[in-house]
Amino acid sequence: MTSLQLLVNGLLLGCLYAVIAVGFSLVWGVMNIINVAHGALLMVGAYITFWLFHLWGVDPFATIPVSMAGLFVLGYLLQRYLFNRLVRAPIFMTFILTFGVALIVENLSLYWFTAEYRSARPAYSSSVVHIGGLLVPTVRIALALIAVALTSALFVFMGRTRIGLAIRATRMNLESAKLMGVRIGSIYAITFGVGAALAGAAGSLMSIAYVISPVMGPPYLLRAFTICILGGLGNIYGALVGGLLFGVVESFGGLWLGTGFQDVIGMAMLVLVLLVRPSGLMGKRFYEI
Amino acid sequence: MGGRRQRALAVAAAVLCLALALAAPFVVGRYTLRFLTSTLMFAGFAVSWNILGGLTGYFSFGHSVFFGIGAYAVAIGMVKAGLPFWVSLVASGLAAALFAVAIGLPVLRLRGHYFALVTLGIGEVVRGVVSNLTKLTGGGGGLSLPIFPGGVDTIYRAFYFMMLGTLLASLLVVYGLLHSRIGYGLVAIREDEDAAQMIGISTTAHKVLAFALSAMFFGVFGGIYAYWLTYIEPADVFDIKISVLSIIMTLLGGLGTLVGPLLGTICFQLLSEFLWNRLLEFHTAFLGALMIVIVLVFPRGFIDAARGGVRGAFRRTVANVRQFAE
Numbered sequence: 255m256t257s258l259q260l261l262v263n264g265l266l267l268g269c270l271y272a273v274i275a276v277g278f279s280l281v282w283g284v285m286n287i288i289n290v291a292h293g294a295l296l297m298v299g300a301y302i303t304f305w306l307f308h309l310w311g312v313d314p315f316a317t318i319p320v321s322m323a324g325l326f327v328l329g330y331l332l333q334r335y336l337f338n339r340l341v342r343a344p345i346f347m348t349f350i351l352t353f354g355v356a357l358i359v360e361n362l363s364l365y366w367f368t369a370e371y372r373s374a375r376p377a378y379s380s381s382v383v384h385i386g387g388l389l390v391p392t393v394r395i396a397l398a399l400i401a402v403a404l405t406s407a408l409f410v411f412m413g414r415t416r417i418g419l420a421i422r423a424t425r426m427n428l429e430s431a432k433l434m435g436v437r438i439g440s441i442y443a444i445t446f447g448v449g450a451a452l453a454g455a456a457g458s459l460m461s462i463a464y465v466i467s468p469v470m471g472p473p474y475l476l477r478a479f480t481i482c483i484l485g486g487l488g489n490i491y492g493a494l495v496g497g498l499l500f501g502v503v504e505s506f507g508g509l510w511l512g513t514g515f516q517d518v519i520g521m522a523m524l525v526l527v528l529l530v531r532p533s534g535l536m537g538k539r540f541y542e543i
Numbered sequence: 544m545g546g547r548r549q550r551a552l553a554v555a556a557a558v559l560c561l562a563l564a565l566a567a568p569f570v571v572g573r574y575t576l577r578f579l580t581s582t583l584m585f586a587g588f589a590v591s592w593n594i595l596g597g598l599t600g601y602f603s604f605g606h607s608v609f610f611g612i613g614a615y616a617v618a619i620g621m622v623k624a625g626l627p628f629w630v631s632l633v634a635s636g637l638a639a640a641l642f643a644v645a646i647g648l649p650v651l652r653l654r655g656h657y658f659a660l661v662t663l664g665i666g667e668v669v670r671g672v673v674s675n676l677t678k679l680t681g682g683g684g685g686l687s688l689p690i691f692p693g694g695v696d697t698i699y700r701a702f703y704f705m706m707l708g709t710l711l712a713s714l715l716v717v718y719g720l721l722h723s724r725i726g727y728g729l730v731a732i733r734e735d736e737d738a739a740q741m742i743g744i745s746t747t748a749h750k751v752l753a754f755a756l757s758a759m760f761f762g763v764f765g766g767i768y769a770y771w772l773t774y775i776e777p778a779d780v781f782d783i784k785i786s787v788l789s790i791i792m793t794l795l796g797g798l799g800t801l802v803g804p805l806l807g808t809i810c811f812q813l814l815s816e817f818l819w820n821r822l823l824e825f826h827t828a829f830l831g832a833l834m835i836v837i838v839l840v841f842p843r844g845f846i847d848a849a850r851g852g853v854r855g856a857f858r859r860t861v862a863n864v865r866q867f868a869e
Contacts (some may be wrong), residue, residue: 326624351834354833358831515675517668521664525650542852
């Protein structure tokens, strides 16, 4: 495989990583919650796509809005009725709380869906495009485009809509936002819902081109974390750049070290960035656009 | 602990517990003895996790790594290098402690969320690497160890006493720390790391020491566990549940105390024996639910909640929610 091919593969995968990371970054940046359940939510989204495709033959791409809506509701309810209770608690408490949710979701999925590896591959997934000397599956290009569209949509949502502005205002100054009539409780719930919906969309995208299983979450959680650190927290561009960078490094590292050691590279990158440049490659201090 | 009478009571209680623990293996049946042996091991997890998590304030979610390293050190030492068990056991503690120093030097510079997630990540990574080093570790297929010499009852008792001995050692270390300069240093770091550094505590050395001590005990427990089960595989000894259990049991009993983790483990083991061990496929979900209940209702542990009454703890939680909601 040529380096150019590896680069393209890495960039296409990196777009998906960016979607995983922006949702995680949004929740972290706005509420200071490390959402350990992010990987589990992604897995739920992947299974929504899989079951719709498998049971009713719905086109996997058409299931993305369904999984986003479903995950938005789930995320909204989780934040509204569970996580909001501890927003002011020490950071470890929310960490443990979301960890508990992740364990429950994963356990139930393992019970209902079994540990079998699955995938929602549509019939047309074998078609490829020749660009120069490169072979690129059409589906992966579509996935990357959708991923970029979702990231851009979040950008517009945060910058141009009233709710987006309210979320940013809440992040910048809680007390002033309250005085301006922002209902913090529901804004937090919406923020978490949006983060969960992005995780769901990412899960749906993953299920089309990759294998899924109930325990797929934790590795993606760690990637999301690494990418947020790489790109700088609370910054959509940063997550996109971090995601692309991570995808490329992983794709080359897999060739040089073997796929079994891929996660080591990610972890090494994470520790290195945290030590050398803790604010990230494009770091800004707060949630800014 | 104020007053001579209270101290005398505490000593009496400790002596009584120790006597019961020493007599138990000659009285109870095999099933119970097995249960007690694993309870001692879990108690050891909680007590030694508490050195870093409770005393120093650094929540590690990756302590299963040290357990796994200890287990593999004994397995590789005995099977591949042909060393006797006791030598391998020393190696398991050393290997875990050395690994803790190696990763602790960079990672302990991180605080809060960062440290927690990085330790979680290291856990995942090491498990992946061990599964892939097939030549040394047998990969996903695991390693089989020789069986402990002697009759069935001897074996049961031997492992019980090994676990008990290691647990006592870890308790002694925590006791020593709580009454020494180093321990005060650790607590100072927990309360305010910058201030601790300002008054001249070498924070890095303290944190690495706490990390290594805590890891060493996990390594030794892992080593004993490997010889006890005579078969280990990465999915079992690097199970994230080991880290999660340590945290839950410590939180149940109370962070940063000597007997808290011990009591937390006993509560937890009784709960799990009578409640959810009958529904093994939902074990992890129960653990998750327990974590949620702990942080919502008993954020300072059962002991504290019992002091102010469960109602008091609940009222505090509700007050917290009210204060937040508009």
